Amino acid sequence: xxxxxxxxxxxxxxxxxxxxxxxxxxxxxxxxxxxxxxxxxxxxxxxxxxxxxxxxxxxxxxxxxxxxxxxxxxxxxxxxxxxxxxxxxxxxxxxxxxxxxxxxxxxxxxxxxxxxxxxxxxxxxxxxxxxxxxxxxxxxxxxxxxxxxxxxxxxxxxxxxxxxxxxxxxxxxxxxxxxxxxxxxxxxxxxxxxxxxxxxxxxxxxxxxxxxxxxxxxxxxxxxxxxxxxxxxxxxxxxxxxxxxxxxxxxxxxxxxxxxxxxxxxxxxxxxxxxxxxxxxxxxxxxxx
Amino acid sequence: xxxxxxxxxxxxxxxxxxxxxxxxxxxxxxxxxxxxxxxxxxxxxxxxxxxxxxxxxxxxxxxxxxxxxxxxxxxxxxxxxxxxxxxxxxxxxxxxxxxxxxxxxxxxxxxxxxxxxxxxxxxxxxxxxxxxxxxxxxxxxxxxxxxxxxxxxxxxxxxxxxxxxxxxxxxxxxxxxxxxxxxxxxxxxxxxxxxxxxxxxxxxxxxxxxxxxxxxxxxxxxxxxxxxxxxxxxxxxxxxxxxxxx
Amino acid sequence: xxxxxxxxxxxxxxxxxxxxxxxxxxxxxxxxxxxxxxxxxxxxxxxxxxxxxxxxxxxxxxxxxxxxxxxxxxxxxxxxxxxxxxxxxxxxxxxxxxxxxxxxxxxxxxxxxxxxxxxxxxxxxxxxxxxxxxxxxxxxxxxxxxxxxxxxxxxxxxxxxxxxxxxxxxxxxxxxxxxxxxxxxxxxxxxxxxxxxxxxxxxxxxxxxxxxxxxxxxxxxxxxxxxxxxxxxxxxxxxxxxxxxxxxxxxxxxxxxxxxxxxxxxxxxxxxxxxxxxxxxxxxxxxxxxxxxxxxxxxxxxx
Numbered sequence: 001x002x003x004x005x006x007x008x009x010x011x012x013x014x015x016x017x018x019x020x021x022x023x024x025x026x027x028x029x030x031x032x033x034x035x036x037x038x039x040x041x042x043x044x045x046x047x048x049x050x051x052x053x054x055x056x057x058x059x060x061x062x063x064x065x066x067x068x069x070x071x072x073x074x075x076x077x078x079x080x081x082x083x084x085x086x087x088x089x090x091x092x093x094x095x096x097x098x099x100x101x102x103x104x105x106x107x108x109x110x111x112x113x114x115x116x117x118x119x120x121x122x123x124x125x126x127x128x129x130x131x132x133x134x135x136x137x138x139x140x141x142x143x144x145x146x147x148x149x150x151x152x153x154x155x156x157x158x159x160x161x162x163x164x165x166x167x168x169x170x171x172x173x174x175x176x177x178x179x180x181x182x183x184x185x186x187x188x189x190x191x192x193x194x195x196x197x198x199x200x201x202x203x204x205x206x207x208x209x210x211x212x213x214x215x216x217x218x219x220x221x222x223x224x225x226x227x228x229x230x231x232x233x234x235x236x237x238x239x240x241x242x243x244x245x246x247x248x249x250x251x252x253x254x255x256x257x258x259x260x261x262x263x264x265x266x267x268x269x270x271x272x273x274x275x276x277x278x279x280x281x282x283x284x285x286x287x288x289x
Numbered sequence: 290x291x292x293x294x295x296x297x298x299x300x301x302x303x304x305x306x307x308x309x310x311x312x313x314x315x316x317x318x319x320x321x322x323x324x325x326x327x328x329x330x331x332x333x334x335x336x337x338x339x340x341x342x343x344x345x346x347x348x349x350x351x352x353x354x355x356x357x358x359x360x361x362x363x364x365x366x367x368x369x370x371x372x373x374x375x376x377x378x379x380x381x382x383x384x385x386x387x388x389x390x391x392x393x394x395x396x397x398x399x400x401x402x403x404x405x406x407x408x409x410x411x412x413x414x415x416x417x418x419x420x421x422x423x424x425x426x427x428x429x430x431x432x433x434x435x436x437x438x439x440x441x442x443x444x445x446x447x448x449x450x451x452x453x454x455x456x457x458x459x460x461x462x463x464x465x466x467x468x469x470x471x472x473x474x475x476x477x478x479x480x481x482x483x484x485x486x487x488x489x490x491x492x493x494x495x496x497x498x499x500x501x502x503x504x505x506x507x508x509x510x511x512x513x514x515x516x517x518x519x520x521x522x523x524x525x526x527x528x529x530x531x532x533x534x535x
Numbered sequence: 536x537x538x539x540x541x542x543x544x545x546x547x548x549x550x551x552x553x554x555x556x557x558x559x560x561x562x563x564x565x566x567x568x569x570x571x572x573x574x575x576x577x578x579x580x581x582x583x584x585x586x587x588x589x590x591x592x593x594x595x596x597x598x599x600x601x602x603x604x605x606x607x608x609x610x611x612x613x614x615x616x617x618x619x620x621x622x623x624x625x626x627x628x629x630x631x632x633x634x635x636x637x638x639x640x641x642x643x644x645x646x647x648x649x650x651x652x653x654x655x656x657x658x659x660x661x662x663x664x665x666x667x668x669x670x671x672x673x674x675x676x677x678x679x680x681x682x683x684x685x686x687x688x689x690x691x692x693x694x695x696x697x698x699x700x701x702x703x704x705x706x707x708x709x710x711x712x713x714x715x716x717x718x719x720x721x722x723x724x725x726x727x728x729x730x731x732x733x734x735x736x737x738x739x740x741x742x743x744x745x746x747x748x749x750x751x752x753x754x755x756x757x758x759x760x761x762x763x764x765x766x767x768x769x770x771x772x773x774x775x776x777x778x779x780x781x782x783x784x785x786x787x788x789x790x791x792x793x794x795x796x797x798x799x800x801x802x803x804x805x806x807x808x809x810x811x812x813x814x815x816x817x818x819x820x821x822x823x824x825x826x827x828x829x830x831x832x833x834x835x836x837x838x
Contacts, residue, residue, distance in 0.1 A: 034622055081801060088808050090621065091568055095761045096804035098754050103797025110790070225633070225750070232626050268637035271630040278619045278627045340705065360708035369709070376706035378699055380766075389699050392692045393711035401692040402720070451710060 004135035006254050012142045014250035015149035016211070019204035020223050021230035021242045022156065023074075023197025029173035029237030030193050032090070033082055036097040038201055039224030040104035041077070043217060045070040045202025046209035047114050050121045059123045059210075063148070066206045067199040074198025075191050108217040118216040121209040145207045152203060153243070156196060160239070165192060173237055222267060229274040249273065290352060291316045292455055292486050293337065293368075298346030298356075300332055307332045308343070309510045315455070319481050320488045321501030321518075325530055328507040330490045331373055334457050337488075338370045339363035350455070364393060369453035371444040373460045373490070378447075379433035383424055386432050386443050387415040390450025415450070422446040422476065437464040445476070449485075456480065458489040462496050474500050498522065506530070542671050546739060548779045549674035550732050553681040555759040555771035557728035560685060562757070563766035564694065565721035566701025567616050571628030572756045574612070574635040575726040577748025579605040579733025581639060584651040584743045594657035594664075594738060601734035602727045609726020616718045632750050639745040650744035657738045666739070674735050681728050685768055688724070697721060762803055764813025773812050 020042060027035045049066035053059065081100060085093040108114050124140065128147070131138040138146070160166035165188070172179040172189050180186045208223070209215040230249055234241025249270060256269050291314035300308040308329045322330050335341040337348055339360035348356040355363060364370075369390075378386050391411050395401035419425045422442045427435060432443055441461055448456055458477070462470045470493070477500060481487055491497035497504060498518040506514040506521060508530040514521055521527055558572045579601040586597040615627040639645045646652075656665035657673070664670045688694045696717045699707035704714040737743050755778065763774025781799065785792035809816040 028622075032622070034625060081805065084805055085808070091562070091757075091761055091765065092804050092808040094568075094625065095758055096801050098758065099797045099800025099804065101797070102754075103794050103801065106791070106793035106797065225629070228626050228629070232623065236622065268634050268641075271633040271637075274630040275615060275627055275634065278615055278623055278630075280618075338709070340708070359713070360705075361711050361713045364709060364711045372706070372709075376703045376709075378702040378706060380702050381695075381698055385695070385698075389695050389712075390710045392695055395692040396696050396710075396712045396717075401696065404692055405690045406692045406695050407690065447710060 004133075005137070007251065008136045008138055008142075010251040010254040011247060012138075012145050013254065014247035015145050016204055016208050016223070017226055017230055017250055018243055018246035019149055019152065019200045019207070021227040021234070021246055022153070022239060023199075023201045024224075024227045025231040025234060025237055025239060025242045026169075026173075026193050026197040028231055029239075030169065030176065030190055031082055031086065031093075032237075033085075033093045034097065034228070035082075036094070036224065037077060037100035037104060038197075038227065039220030040101055040108070041070050041074055041198045041220075042201040042205040042223060043108060043114075043215075043220040044073055044104075044205070045198075046121070046205030046215045046219060047108065048202070049206035050119050050209060050215045053121065053123055059127075059144075062123070063203060063206050067202045070202025070205070071195035071199035074194040074201075077198075078190060078194040105218060105221075114215070114217045116217065118214045120213050121206075121215050122213060123210045141211050145211060148203065148207060152200060156200070156239075159196070165189065169193060226267070226270055229270050232274055233277055292351060293488075294347075294349040295333070295337065296347040296349060298333070298336060298343045298348065300329075300336060300341065301344050307510050308336075311346070311507070311510070311512055313505050313512060313515065315486060315488050317484075317486055318502045319477065319486075319500055321497040321504040322488060322490045322507065323492070323494065323497050323504060323521075324507035327509070329510040330507055331459060333507070334370060334459055334488075334490060337363075338368055338457055361396070364451055365397070367452070367454035368457065369448035369451045369455070370457035371441070371448055371459055371461060373463070375437065375440045375444055377432035377435075377440050377443045379431070381432060382429050383432055383435070383443050383446075384412075384415050384419065384428045386447050387418050387450050388412075390447040391415060393451040418446045418449055421449070421479075423472065438466065438469040441465065441473075442476075449480070453485060456485050456487045458487060460490050460492055462491060462493050470496060539667065542667055544779070544783055546666075546671045546674050548776055549671065549678040550736055550739070551756070551759065551775040551779050552678040552772050553674075553732040553735075554729055554756050555763070555775040556678075556681045556685050556768070557725045557732065558756050559760050559765065559768075559771040560688065560697075560728070561721050561725045562760055563770070564689070564697040564701065565718060566697075567718060567721060568621070568625050568757075569628040569725075570625050570750070570753045570757060571612070571630075571632040571635075572725070572729055573748045573750065573752035574628075574632040575605050575609055575729035576733045576736070576752065576756075577635060577639065577743075577745075578608055578726075579730030580737040580743045580748065581645055581651070581733075582730065583734035583737045584654050585645070587654050587738070588651055594655075594659065597738070598657075598731065598734045602731040605730020605733065606723050606727030609730075610719055610723040612726070613719045613722025616722065617715050629750060629753070632748075632753050636745050636749055639748070645745075646743075648745060650742055652742040654737050654741045654743070656741070664738075670739055674739070677731060677735055681731075682768060682772070684728070689768070693717065693720065758800055762800065762810055764810030764816060764819070767810075767813060769812050770810050774810065777811070 024035055024038050027033060045066045048069045049062045052062035052065045077100060081096050082093055085096055109116050128140045128143045130140045131143060160169060168184040168189050171184055172186060230242055230245045233245035233249060252273060253269055293315040295311060295313045298308055298311045311333060324330055336343045339358050343356055347354050350366060350368065355366065378389055381389065388406055388411060391414055392406055395404060419428060422445055424442055424446055427439060432440065462473055465473060477487060501518060504515065504518055504521045505512055506527050513526045513530060514524045554572065554576060558569065561567045561569050582601040582604045583597040586592045586600055612631050616624055619627055640648050656663050662669065664673055696712045699710065699712050700714040700717050707714055759774035759778050760771045762778055763772065764770025781796055782792045785795055807816050812819050
């Protein structure tokens with residue numbers, strides 16, 4: 001009973017990690033930039049989601065608008081910063097990303113945006129049912145997170161493998177210069193990349209906001225650090241790796257916390273896993289030297 | 290006893306065998322190592338200089354096996370090398386590149402941590418090496434802003450700064466214009482006369498033939514011929530190996 | 536602004552100059568990008584705080600122990616740099632920062648989330664250094680000593696060895712530099728200096744809390760190095776001064792100072808990626824029109 005319940009909780013947690021990490025790993029795949037400002041996109045997604053929900057009261061519409069807004073915001077971030085920083089030492093886009101993150105987090109705390117307090121996001125389970133089995137239960141919120149994640153990931157998978165632009169994306173993540181040389185429109189690919197990655201982060205923000213019934217300006221910090229751990233575990237830039245790593249990290253966290261309790265907090269476990277991983281399998285779970 | 294002996298060295302990269310049972314020796318000479326692309330020449334250099342540990346076999350230098358030593362220890366025994374894809378210290382000037390080589394004995398010692406490097410004696414040694422390699426005009430130029438031919442000479446000067454007994458040159462003539470190639474040949478002969486033993490990988494056949502006293506030919510990881518340049522030029526296997534590639 | 540307030544800011548600036556210079560040894564000299572420098576800052580501060588509070592040891596011993604212990608921990612925490620490079624190292628050092636902070640936070644010996652308070656003011660030669668001018672002088676001396684040490688290192692074989700591993704580890708090995716050894720040296724030296732800065736900080740403020748040394752602090756220190764001009768000695772100093780002063784100078788728009796701070800970083804990276812006084816930066820070229828010192832320009836390449 002405990003085991004099954006822990007596992008199902010871990011999978012739900014893994015889904016939220018995944019939506020966050022997928023965008024980050026896509027950005028890293030093509031640009032090789034540690035996109036720290038991704039955290040801000042997540043928060044903005046949650047914020048837009050809660051605003052739209054308070055006006056229209058419809059979860060699906062607010063999710064859609066939040067995703068589109070986050071996606072466009074991601075493109076703007078790219079177009080006004082990283083776009084100019086592709087061929088400079090890597091510390092430069094890193095610091096720029098940090099600057100963006102500091103700036104956006106501070107702006108979001110302003111009274112005319114989110115303010116310094118938490119907002120409730122009472123969308124509940126968007127009408128989805130609760131599932132009870134003899135071994136475990138899934139609340140309607142959990143079911144919502146799970147199903148939205150699956151649908152979005154399937155859409156991304158189809159886009160990347162079944163469309164021309166998706167194949168271009170794959171080529172660009174293998175070798176940007178080569179892809180440009182064979183006539184792939186890099187700017188469009190990267191813009192799309194940012195749109196999708198940021199839209200996924202926005203969706204993650206909305207879902208976590210609903211799950212915890214709380215949206216606040218610094219809610220993106222910890223998930224974004226976690227997402228970095230996940231893209232390392234998954235092998236930087238690999239989407240299948242990120243899926244595996246998200247679930248694995250969530251499971252390890254849940255079961256360690258359940259079995260050894262709070263010797264160290266959950267989040268330090270994640271970072272210890274990161275350090276050990278880098279020491280012993282520096283190219284990720286699925287990666288090769 | 291030869292200076293260097295490679296004894297039955299094999300090397301695999303994953304499932305790919307790059308060297309098959311290669312044995313050769315190098316003595317007080319200019320030895321040429323030639324062969325088509327992918328023959329395993331640079332792999333062999335990487336093994337001799339410690340950048341790779343061979344899957345099987347031994348490398349014996351001055352009577353001692355050295356195949357398990359890391360590169361920074363091999364170089365302390367007096368084996369210096371240059372790289373096929375030039376790797377000067379891009380953030381340093383030409384002179385500092387040479388000084389970095391002069392520092393070789395210090396890096397493993399505690400006094401390396403505290404002793405200043407730009408002493409009169411070291412600058413003097415560096416000047417001498419810069420003159421020898423005809424780089425005195427580039428002394429203060431940043432190494433990464435120079436034409437490839439000059440960067441190759443910087444690498445040679447840096448390698449000479451460690452006072453090598455054996456110098457491994459990986460395609461030193463690649464990317465050079467005719468005049469530079471001629472100057473390079475003279476430099477290599479000059480170094481040889483000063484008692485430095487040289488192994489060079491070369492693609493430019495004419496350059497190798499005119500310069501080397503003995504030539505070893507590698508193809509697909511195996512030695513297919515060795516001998517004097519004249520013998521090699523007439524060797525059918527060699528001709529086939531090169532023609533087969535074209 | 537009161538004199539006391541100004542002196543506090545200047546003391547902080549002196550401490551942060553030491554920190555930025557210490558990180559510059561790692562990032563600018565040896566080319567190892569770290570987002571974990573605040574962990575070393577914190578280890579130094581906590582070492583000093585624990586020795587002063589729990590063992591009532593005098594400042595000199597606290598201070599020297601903070602330098603030695605942090606340096607030693609730095610040798611150990613530098614080990615990931617032997618396995619991973621570039622962005623992976625950035626993330627590993629970030630992880631180290633989080634783990635170190637959580638140890639401070641969750642181990643009672645270190646005071647937990649409540650931190651350690653009532654750290655006594657340093658007493659040297661019978662003089663108590665509680666705040667004010669004396670403490671400013673004390674931390675300035677430390678910053679000057681750090682600067683001297685960095686300058687001296689850049690003149691030694693080890694300084695040259697750091698430059699070689701920053702440039703290319705294979706080429707470094709070809710002249711006999713063990714990159715493993717010198718990376719560990721860089722981490723050790725860098726950590727030791729940051730540890731001393733931490734000790735000064737702890738005795739200045741009189742208390743230490745885990746969150747002071749969190750990841751955002753590492754970000755701030757790295758920003759100073761890059762903003763000023765990585766790899767130079769003047770860069771981290773000017774970076775520490777400007778970035779510590781900016782939020783203070785912007786107090787009149789206090790609500791937006793971090794927005795502007797972030798925007799400043801972004802604009803700087805877009806228009807002057809070499810830093811404000813880095814080699815090849817606009818301002819440095821204006822100041823030194825005939826300077827041919829382009830050799831130390833960080834390479835403009837993506838690896």
